[in-house]
Amino acid sequence: MFDFSGLSDAVIAGDEDGVLDLAQKAISAKVDPLSIINDGLIAGMNVVGARFKVNDMYVPEVLMSAAAMKAGVALVKPLLKSGETTTKGTVIIGTVTGDLHDIGKSLVGMMLECSGYAVVDLGVDVSGDDFVAAVKANDARIVALSCMLTTTMLQMKTTIEVLATQGIRKNVKVIIGGAPITQEFADNIGSDGYATDAAGAVDLVTKLLN
Amino acid sequence: MFDFSGLSDAVIAGDEDGVLDLAQKAISAKVDPLSIINDGLIAGMNVVGARFKVNDMYVPEVLMSAAAMKAGVALVKPLLKSGETTTKGTVIIGTVTGDLHDIGKSLVGMMLECSGYAVVDLGVDVSGDDFVAAVKANDARIVALSCMLTTTMLQMKTTIEVLATQGIRKNVKVIIGGAPITQEFADNIGSDGYATDAAGAVDLVTKLLN
Amino acid sequence: MVAVKFTELAYTNVDEFVYGSAKYPVKCANGMVIGGGTLYPELNCTLPMMLITEETMPKVLAQYEEMIHGVCSMGVELKVPGMLVEIELLPPCTFNPQWGIDVTKVVKGVMKEYETKFDLKSMLRMTPVDVREGKTLKHMYKGVEWDQVMDTMKGCAANGADFLSIESIGGKHLHDESVMNIDLPKAVFSLGIVGCRDMKILWDEIVKIAAANNILPAGDTACGFANTSMVMGHKNFIPKVFAAIDRVMCAVRTLVAVESGAVGPDKDCGYEGVYLKAISGTPISMEGRVAACAHSSAVGNVSLALADCWSNESVENVRLLGNMAPTVSMEQLAYDCRQMNVAKDKGFALQMRDILVESDNKYDPTAYIMTPSVVLRIAGEIIKGKTHFERTKIAAGATITELRAAAKAGSLELGPKEMKYLDIFEKQLNSIPNDEAEFTANMIKANPKHDLGMYNIS
Amino acid sequence: MVAVKFTELAYTNVDEFVYGSAKYPVKCANGMVIGGGTLYPELNCTLPMMLITEETMPKVLAQYEEMIHGVCSMGVELKVPGMLVEIELLPPCTFNPQWGIDVTKVVKGVMKEYETKFDLKSMLRMTPVDVREGKTLKHMYKGVEWDQVMDTMKGCAANGADFLSIESIGGKHLHDESVMNIDLPKAVFSLGIVGCRDMKILWDEIVKIAAANNILPAGDTACGFANTSMVMGHKNFIPKVFAAIDRVMCAVRTLVAVESGAVGPDKDCGYEGVYLKAISGTPISMEGRVAACAHSSAVGNVSLALADCWSNESVENVRLLGNMAPTVSMEQLAYDCRQMNVAKDKGFALQMRDILVESDNKYDPTAYIMTPSVVLRIAGEIIKGKTHFERTKIAAGATITELRAAAKAGSLELGPKEMKYLDIFEKQLNSIPNDEAEFTANMIKANPKHDLGMYNIS
Ligand SMILES: [Zn+2]
Ligand SMILES: [Zn+2]
Numbered sequence A, B: 001m002f003d004f005s006g007l008s009d010a011v012i013a014g015d016e017d018g019v020l021d022l023a024q025k026a027i028s029a030k031v032d033p034l035s036i037i038n039d040g041l042i043a044g045m046n047v048v049g050a051r052f053k054v055n056d057m058y059v060p061e062v063l064m065s066a067a068a069m070k071a072g073v074a075l076v077k078p079l080l081k082s083g084e085t086t087t088k089g090t091v092i093i094g095t096v097t098g099d100l101h102d103i104g105k106s107l108v109g110m111m112l113e114c115s116g117y118a119v120v121d122l123g124v125d126v127s128g129d130d131f132v133a134a135v136k137a138n139d140a141r142i143v144a145l146s147c148m149l150t151t152t153m154l155q156m157k158t159t160i161e162v163l164a165t166q167g168i169r170k171n172v173k174v175i176i177g178g179a180p181i182t183q184e185f186a187d188n189i190g191s192d193g194y195a196t197d198a199a200g201a202v203d204l205v206t207k208l209l210n
Numbered sequence C, D: 001m002v003a004v005k006f007t008e009l010a011y012t013n014v015d016e017f018v019y020g021s022a023k024y025p026v027k028c029a030n031g032m033v034i035g036g037g038t039l040y041p042e043l044n045c046t047l048p049m050m051l052i053t054e055e056t057m058p059k060v061l062a063q064y065e066e067m068i069h070g071v072c073s074m075g076v077e078l079k080v081p082g083m084l085v086e087i088e089l090l091p092p093c094t095f096n097p098q099w100g101i102d103v104t105k106v107v108k109g110v111m112k113e114y115e116t117k118f119d120l121k122s123m124l125r126m127t128p129v130d131v132r133e134g135k136t137l138k139h140m141y142k143g144v145e146w147d148q149v150m151d152t153m154k155g156c157a158a159n160g161a162d163f164l165s166i167e168s169i170g171g172k173h174l175h176d177e178s179v180m181n182i183d184l185p186k187a188v189f190s191l192g193i194v195g196c197r198d199m200k201i202l203w204d205e206i207v208k209i210a211a212a213n214n215i216l217p218a219g220d221t222a223c224g225f226a227n228t229s230m231v232m233g234h235k236n237f238i239p240k241v242f243a244a245i246d247r248v249m250c251a252v253r254t255l256v257a258v259e260s261g262a263v264g265p266d267k268d269c270g271y272e273g274v275y276l277k278a279i280s281g282t283p284i285s286m287e288g289r290v291a292a293c294a295h296s297s298a299v300g301n302v303s304l305a306l307a308d309c310w311s312n313e314s315v316e317n318v319r320l321l322g323n324m325a326p327t328v329s330m331e332q333l334a335y336d337c338r339q340m341n342v343a344k345d346k347g348f349a350l351q352m353r354d355i356l357v358e359s360d361n362k363y364d365p366t367a368y369i370m371t372p373s374v375v376l377r378i379a380g381e382i383i384k385g386k387t388h389f390e391r392t393k394i395a396a397g398a399t400i401t402e403l404r405a406a407a408k409a410g411s412l413e414l415g416p417k418e419m420k421y422l423d424i425f426e427k428q429l430n431s432i433p434n435d436e437a438e439f440t441a442n443m444i445k446a447n448p449k450h451d452l453g454m455y456n457i458s
């Protein structure tokens, strides 16, 4: 079997040039493209996620690893057989109407990407209709809502209601998070789950999709 | 018109002997019994309530005034014409099942008595059925529930449900209070009101009965 | 009549009487020494709105687990030198001792996890509720309620508790009436006779249970007594001087636990703990400004002046913007302890103590009687008493004398109404006969609705 | 290029640099003097979970009324020498200036009631939100958002505010990226060029509004900037040294408000305020251990060492067992202020300051750079810069030097990874050209997705 350790290490180091170089070598060596992605690139990213979780890597380091991995995936992806897929599913993420807090939600998105999910980040102040449109356009399975104000919490409820009215609530799992959120609130507004931090959000998504 | 100031002052001073003496004199002077009660005894008690509210009297002083007033009422009451009444209505008060906190609830009862209500204090750890029985036995118009623990709050909801099941919820107003209670909780469990302290409870009862 | 111990003060020099250090420190197996020079945070937390039933017990345990996780991780983050967790069990968890045991296991489990993973030193104080009250109570020392308290104590002791405490309530019904009517003789009876005898019987048992399980009997508090009068005074429902007198009288009762073998740290909500420390040298937990989450008070700073553990009293598991409330309390306690410990290390412990004392003690009689020098003076009088009854009376008299003198000297702000009541209470006190048996007989006669046979008092 | 002021430090002797006293105190009509020797509590509170709409506005106002009642009555109870209330308006109350005005009226109404009835001295700080962001923003200095901020400022000023503040956000989008990527040059650009220019334009207007209404322009904070990096560092998402460097750089930006005429007290959540005080002598509000309700931090005690007002940052109106949360915060602030003021009265202000500093400053770089002597040293370097750009670069360089020296001397605990990043940041800093125009052009080119034309920067 091909030795993927160099490729994984390049991902962990956030070394985009190294990733591209080693991925190209693997392609030239006729390694199965799906294996390059799963056993090389994503395997490296899994290490990154685990190290971040125990405070052994910083966010910017994770971002560099993610960028390196993505470059590698972009190189290999055209060679995949039809039907082969490189993500575990698509997550739509955004901060709800009236709330402009960005970073917490971006960190959750980053961690989800590290863990093999495709993430569509709609940004801040996102309306229910925008969430609906994004779910439809991306065939998403998870909607992740963020808010940081006590006065925007109830917009999460509204957003979930819009998903229901538009007939797609049953197709997606809705998860929520942010400083004022509690499990009790998550239950009360009919969401499918709540996590206290980015790592918890990944665990939650994994649980909901399995 | 008869000068009631001496009688009222005796109530305010908590001087039971003085009250009995002056009330007897008024009876002998053929003063209308209802007027002795309202313009003499209860008028004095109104002053007591107002002074307590602004921290100008202590609880034990109020209790002595209340005892003096009650002694006076007991003396005069047999002389009332049929149909004349000396209270503004009856309040059933108690701490709910599982909760043994006594004093806060007793203070509310005391202030209601000062303000002319008849109070039936069921004590602590009172079940829904006991409240129902007391309402029926006393033809009460108000039920006042107390609790001091986060883990007994939901017994208030249960108590209100028992009142409903037993068919008397529509006949009474239910008010609640205690350290963990909020207006929001009061609304959520379907009570008719909430007060933060004993003086507030009196105002609330007065509002609900008018 | 129960024998008194401690006929001399542990402290005679006020310059030795300070926070973080007690004459008889409590040495713990994990290296923590309470009263050995370091002030430790003691975090107490309770459930948010929920019922406790067979069905909800898994949720109850999950709540405790979440709370202790948050609290311990804050302890790690702020590098505390050690910490205490106190769980005051809620009534259903004493009525059902197994539930109390399950709570103990869960809490201790999290604490052990943090000890293993992060080297966090921590000790667990379990405080069953004294359920010996209510409509069905037949006797204080036998029957269902007594057994529930004892079974819970034993179960907690065997399943992870390091310290046992209780807020015992022997004599409380009499005391409640004494507060509502500011009846000092009845307060003396409830505390100095009924309460002290009850403490002796109760704490002899708790000390045995602790010994059998190789853990420590920590101490009791006048929560149901002087805290009731303090809250009533704080709201201007009764004279504040009554609360101060009541507090010092309570010291005699609380001390009985130590006479029976309790070693501390005495429990947080017993502000009379400063007297216990003065007399017996036992380390004490205290609560003040950080405990505003649980109750407001007039002793937010002075309470820190002599503390060996610093507590938030209790906070329910609700979310605040920064963190869950127990974690918020833990952060506040840890910073306060840092301040106190650094002050001590720099040689400024006495100055820090006096700053905290002087920030409160002019404004409130209870704050005043927590002044270290006042504590030593009054404590010096108390120990002259040869019985608990005598000591309780002396406590009241000495407190009245100190408060009156302080008000006259301008070191305590007392309005004319408060002053008037000092005189009234002095008269009430003087009306009490010297003979304990005579007083007891009078009191039994005057309070026919209280069945003191339950206490084996007749 | 905006002219800099303050080319000398307000403090050169560290023994004069202490809490409660500022070189240029703020004298209020009610007799309070902020920075005049007394530390005052500053209470901030916000709504619990609820929507703010036309329909809910009566409930919103009732919430504010309830909160301020509770807070003021605690102020009376604890006999505070004076207090501040801060209301950070929520976005809908700036989008609709009339709603912000209505909040101001209600809050000030309660404060006046307590002044009349109980002689409670209090001052109101109104802080509209800087709404100049979001999808529809076209320009920073004209159009809807600018008008909303200005109209709210004017409305608050005319209807009861005593102080005007804002947490302004010019340059924040660039800064967010610099934090996520720990890109020091981009942080320098966002703060030292974009941020400082924005501050000048914004604060010139706020100062005019305050003057026109005969009230005081108080100050700004780096809430959207250094607080973001501090929180990220606190969670170990980025190196903590980045947060410390960012904090000191922010001082240059925050100071622009004072250069425009702001007089303080500077806003609580700007920990860079200690630099502002050192350079300009302006009194500052700070937040620490009592603000654990709003966010945990590594500076819970050190933040109190130089404070002139002591804040809880913000707490929502939820019930805790003791009281509603804002009232709980007020009690905690009042006790902390008592401690500090008594220490000062007794001549122990410097010892108290140093105890608070030393309880935190070894454990975290941001805590370290808040050490009074370090502040004066770095501030002394900053004022040598002739432009805001230059000062921001000096701030970063001097902070790196201080942190490295402290770690080597053992006065600051810094792990090897943090040390490595100090070197990385130094290299990043040295890559910045000296020429502001050149740097600006580079940055505009490197960040095409940011439209700096909105700031009139090209
Ligand atoms: Zn207690
Ligand atoms: Zn406690």
Ligand SMILES: [Zn+2]
Pocket: D167, D221, D223, D269
């Ligand atoms: Zn802020």
